Amino acid sequence: xxxxxxxxxxxxxxxxxxxxxxxxGAFVPSGKGEPYSIVIPPPNVTGDLHLGHALTYGIQxxxxxxxxxxxxxxxxxxxMDHAAIAVQALVEKKIxxxxxxxxxxxxxxxxxxxxxxxxxxxxxxxxxSLKRFGLSADWxxxxxxxxxxxxxxxxxxxxxxxxxxxxYKSEFIINWDPKMQTTISDDEIEYIEEATSFYTFKFGPFxxxxxxxxxxxxxxxxxxxxxxxxxxxxxxxxxxxCEWINGKITATIIKDxxxxxxxxxxVMTITPWHDKTxxxxxxxHKLDKIQVIDQFGKxxxxxGEFAGRKIDEARKDIAQKLKDKGLLVKVDESYRHRVAxxxxxxxxxxxxxxxxxxxxxxxVKEAAIKAVKSxxxxxxxxxxxxxxxHWLKNLHDWCISRQLWWGHEIPVWYCVGTDxxxxxxxxxxxxxxxxxxxxxxxxxxxxxxxxxxxLDTWFSSGLWPFSxxxxxxxxxxxxxxxxxxxxxxxxxxxxxxxxxxxxMLSEALTGQVPFRHxxxxxxxxxxxxxxxxxxxGNVMDPMVMIDKYxxxxxxxxxxxxxxxxxxxxxxxxxxxxxxxxxxxVWNASRYVAEATANxxxxxxxxxxxxxxxxxxxNSERSADSRKPKAESWVLPSxxxxxxxxxxEKLAKLEAKNEKNFTDLKLSVALEELYEFFWHDxxxxxxxxxKTVIRESDNKVRAKQAKSCLLVALKRQLTILxxxxxxxxxxxxxxxxx
RNA sequence: GGAUCCUUAGCUCAGCUGGUUAGAGCGCUACAUUCACACUGUAGAGGUCAGAAGUUCGAAUCUUCUAGGAUCCACCA
Numbered sequence: 059x060x061x062x063x064x065x066x067x068x069x070x071x072x073x074x075x076x077x078x079x080x081x082x083g084a085f086v087p088s089g090k091g092e093p094y095s096i097v098i099p100p101p102n103v104t105g106d107l108h109l110g111h112a113l114t115y116g117i118q119x120x121x122x123x124x125x126x127x128x129x130x131x132x133x134x135x136x137x138m139d140h141a142a143i144a145v146q147a148l149v150e151k152k153i154x155x156x157x158x159x160x161x162x163x164x165x166x167x168x169x170x171x172x173x174x175x176x177x178x179x180x181x182x183x184x185x186x187s188l189k190r191f192g193l194s195a196d197w198x199x200x201x202x203x204x205x206x207x208x209x210x211x212x213x214x215x216x217x218x219x220x221x222x223x224x225x226y227k228s229e230f231i232i233n234w235d236p237k238m239q240t241t242i243s244d245d246e247i248e249y250i251e252e253a254t255s256f257y258t259f260k261f262g263p264f265x266x267x268x269x270x271x272x273x274x275x276x277x278x279x280x281x282x283x284x285x286x287x288x289x290x291x292x293x294x295x296x297x298x299x300c301e302w303i304n305g306k307i308t309a310t311i312i313k314d315x316x317x318x319x320x321x322x323x324x325v326m327t328i329t330p331w332h333d334k335t336x337x338x339x340x341x342x343h344k345l346d347k348i349q350v351i352d353q354f355g356k357x358x359x360x361x362g363e364f365a366g367r368k369i370d371e372a373r374k375d376i377a378q379k380l381k382d383k384g385l386l387v388k389v390d391e392s393y394r395h396r397v398a399x400x401x402x403x404x405x406x407x408x409x410x411x412x413x414x415x416x417x418x419x420x421x422v423k424e425a426a427i428k429a430v431k432s433x434x435x436x437x438x439x440x441x442x443x444x445x446x447x448h449w450l451k452n453l454h455d456w457c458i459s460r461q462l463w464w465g466h467e468i469p470v471w472y473c474v475g476t477d478x479x480x481x482x483x484x485x486x487x488x489x490x491x492x493x494x495x496x497x498x499x500x501x502x503x504x505x506x507x508x509x510x511x512x513l514d515t516w517f518s519s520g521l522w523p524f525s526x527x528x529x530x531x532x533x534x535x536x537x538x539x540x541x542x543x544x545x546x547x548x549x550x551x552x553x554x555x556x557x558x559x560x561x562m563l564s565e566a567l568t569g570q571v572p573f574r575h576x577x578x579x580x581x582x583x584x585x586x587x588x589x590x591x592x593x594x595g596n597v598m599d600p601m602v603m604i605d606k607y608x609x610x611x612x613x614x615x616x617x618x619x620x621x622x623x624x625x626x627x628x629x630x631x632x633x634x635x636x637x638x639x640x641x642x643v644w645n646a647s648r649y650v651a652e653a654t655a656n657x658x659x660x661x662x663x664x665x666x667x668x669x670x671x672x673x674x675x676n677s678e679r680s681a682d683s684r685k686p687k688a689e690s691w692v693l694p695s696x697x698x699x700x701x702x703x704x705x706e707k708l709a710k711l712e713a714k715n716e717k718n719f720t721d722l723k724l725s726v727a728l729e730e731l732y733e734f735f736w737h738d739x740x741x742x743x744x745x746x747x748k749t750v751i752r753e754s755d756n757k758v759r760a761k762q763a764k765s766c767l768l769v770a771l772k773r774q775l776t777i778l779x780x781x782x783x784x785x786x787x788x789x790x791x792x793x794x795x
Numbered sequence: 796g797g798a799u800c801c802u803u804a805g806c807u808c809a810g811c812u813g814g815u816u817a818g819a820g821c822g823c824u825a826c827a828u829u830c831a832c833a834c835u836g837u838a839g840a841g842g843u844c845a846g847a848a849g850u851u852c853g854a855a856u857c858u859u860c861u862a863g864g865a866u867c868c869a870c871c872a
Contacts, residue, residue, distance in 0.1 A: 063831090065831075065832060065834095066832090066834075266872075267872065268872060269872080270872090281872090316870095316872095317872080318870085318871075318872085321871065321872070322871095322872070325872090326872040327872080328872080329872090333872080335870080335871095335872075336872080395871090396870090396871070439800095441799065441800075442799085444798075444799065445798075445799060445867070445868090448797085448798060448799090448867095448868080449867090449868075452868075452869080550866090550867090551866090551867085553867095554867090554868090585806095585807085587864095587865085618808095618820090619807070619808060619809090619820095621808090621809085623799095623800080624800080624801075624808095625800095625801090625865075625866085626807090626808085627806095627807060627808085628807090629807080629821095631806095631807085631820090631821060631822095632807080632820085632821085634821090634834075635820060635821070635834095637834065638834040638835095639834090640834085641832065641834045641835095642831095642832065642834080642835090644831090644832080645831045645832035645834095645835090646831065646832075647831085648831050648832080649831030649832080650831085651831095652831075653831090725808090725809080726809070726810090729808095729809070729819070729820085732819085732820085733818095733819070733820095740831090740832085741836075741837095744831085745836095748830090748831090752830085
């Protein structure tokens with residue numbers, strides 16, 4: 059038996075294999091057969107990729123390779139996301155740390171240069187990672203959500219939606235982050251509990267409770283539930299004189315069902331400018347809205363002697379003043395107040411009213427519900443459909459503008475008109491246009507200013523499945539051939555941020571669904587079942603694992619235990635299991651290759667040190683002589699009982715595998731193959747044929763056994779190539795071809 | 796408060812249009828060892844499928860309830 063083939067699969071050659079594939083154009087769509095397209099979820103350019111990325115791209119690539127193997131015209135389109143707020147926050151942190159400068163100190167233009175430095179640093183690293191995951195993407199079609207084409211798509215989408223009346227500008231209560239000086243979407247907020255004093259004050263004939271006396275300067279409405287018997291004698295609109303923080307005020311009675319009669323005293327005053335519920339009540343009843351706190355979290359002149367002070371530190375003094383005036387009833391010190399904070403920047407949210415751009419939910423949500431209800435889009439697992447419907451039903455308008463610098467500029471201009479000084483009233487209307495207007499259509503002034511805000515990241519992400527394929531050019535060949543896309547793989551946690559919005563925007567702009575099938579993987583937890591996060595220090599770097607065990611081992615370990623929608627506990631042990639499997643496959647192949655080579659060529663007089671690991675031509679040639687001859691590839695027409703049984707079982711495995719791919723049970727498909735290869739093939743069938751080969755004096759019988767092994771191996775490797783492409787490629791190249 | 800999901804061997808998980816003795820990997824025990832592979836092989840121990848009730852000829856699988864756990868959404872003046 060020649061000793062030239064090493065007993066271990068050498069995974070360090072995986073990058074070379076990828077380079078060969080790429081150079082050979084293996085991932086460029088063939089253009090022949092039924093189209094099958096996957097536009098990958100673009101990873102945020104926030105840094106290096108994590109285990110969840112390895113999982114999602116592993117699943118996508120396994121599916122893509124399978125479809126390619128079935129003869130389809132497969133497109134895997136790669137890309138990355140500019141992640142407006144996330145990247146801006148990271149770059150701000152970086153320049154603060156490195157230069158001690160804040161964003162406003164450095165200025166918008168310079169800041170964006172810093173962002174591009176960041177992007178150019180991380181993008182190539184991330185591309186390398188995706189390649190090491192084995193992602194069989196066509197890199198010539200690579201897209202970034204901030205490239206020129208994406209910008210055009212975003213502007214076009216904005217203008218078209220505006221023209222359809224689906225985008226509008228309105229004063230609205232928004233989540234303002236005084237630290238980042240920006241609005242934050244509801245989805246980007248998390249709540250923390252804070253121990254705080256909970257005060258009860260006299261307010262005219264009523265008692266009201268609050269954790270935030272500093273917001274109460276403008277309160278002049280007192281609200282109660284319309285059916286609360288205790289307050290039945292008060293009528294909506296009744297007014298009364300009332301001593302309050304800075305003197306006497308006139309308060310008005312309001313009745314609204316938003317008040318919970320069970321909570322506290324059952325009455326409350328409202329602060330519409332700084333509280334969402336209060337804003338809604340005030341809007342319903344057409345009440346005044348008064349600003350008390352400025353954008354930096356400081357009190358305005360309405361606060362009298364407290365004006366200019368930070369809200370948090372003024373709170374106790376304000377409470378003290380109310381106490382001195384005899385208005386304090388009691389203080390509950392055990393109260394835990396829920397505080398909203400931005401999970402990106404970490405600032406405490408202070409709601410404010412600001413003009414913002416919105417996208418209407420109502421007009422598109424019916425189409426989005428129908429797309430899934432009708433089965434035009436399928437979800438795996440199916441139960442997430444319920445979640446999706448539930449969310450859409452309660453959907454409110456989406457605030458799409460952000461007071462950030464990094465992101466898509468809003469294609470809206472305003473006439474400033476200082477050059478001619480003859481602006482008309484109409485000049486105040488926004489000019490919404492795909493290309494920058496040269497002059498104001500009303501007064502002709504060339505002095506125009508673009509809206510300083512940028513768009514929420516998810517707006518451009520929502521266009522991703524079609525903007526990448528050439529939209530808004532309806533005639534783009536990729537758009538015509540590959541849209542709607544076939545398959546979307548993502549995490550269940552972004553079903554609303556992203557999946558639902560892609561469906562809505564796609565329906566609104568293209569009139570089609572963006573994809574046919576959505577597969578949600580389960581997210582990866584650590585061995586203790588906790589979420590992996592940088593702050594906990596329990597993250598596992600996929601690149602380190604690939605260096606240690608190989609890309610295929612990592613992929614199989616991630617796919618192996620992952621059921622859609624169900625969280626998966628993960629540890630290095632699982633990678634070791636599949637690394638061992640790779641070694642097993644390697645060695646079984648090694649035996650088969652050598653046995654079949656020996657049968658037909660009496661070579662093996664090669665020098666013992668023939669360096670098969672080196673790439674020189676000698677080793678290539680001697681390797682060739684060892685490879686099986688063509689006739690060994692055909693399954694013999696005569697089989698004995700054991701062989702017949704084995705091939706029946708193999709055929710069953712192949713059928714089950716195909717079914718599992720159809721049902722998207724990748725984990726089951728892989729585990730069945732693992733079982734079959736290791737135990738049915740290597741432990742039993744291979745051992746059986748080995749004995750036949752050794753003990754049979756009939757050359758024809760031995761040859762039959764060898765052919766059986768070769769055919770069986772080849773068929774299993776074909777299935778395995780979806781899951782372990784590098785391993786199978788190495789085996790094919792070094793032993794079989 | 797609303798919703799979704801989970802609970803199967805020591806650990807991680809399969810198994811679910813209900814049907815022979817409930818499976819795998821890791822771990823554990825004993826044995827084997829030049830013959831593809833110790834990142835190995837052979838043999839084995841280990842489970843009243845969270846608990847209770849119901850439907851059924853038959854339930855890990857379907858229904859209801861109970862207990863424990865996870866996640867998402869809303870609200871908390």
